[in-house]
Amino acid sequence: MIFMYMSHLECPKCGATYDPHKLTQLCACGSPLLVRYDLDKVKANFKKSDLIGA
Numbered sequence: 001m002i003f004m005y006m007s008h009l010e011c012p013k014c015g016a017t018y019d020p021h022k023l024t025q026l027c028a029c030g031s032p033l034l035v036r037y038d039l040d041k042v043k044a045n046f047k048k049s050d051l052i053g054a
């Protein structure tokens, strides 16, 4: 589940960040928000899976 790795929502226009669990889709400035992922967590999990699979 990729949603487990969601870090925050980010506005590409003004840089404001939002809690991903609030399901906000628009920034206060009116721009759609982008989902940012916690890449460290994603990498750590893939590593773990590789070890278990080996």
Ligand SMILES: [Zn+2]
Pocket (backbone or CB within 6 Å): 011, 012, 013, 014, 015, 016, 027, 028, 029, 030, 031
């Ligand atoms: Zn904004």
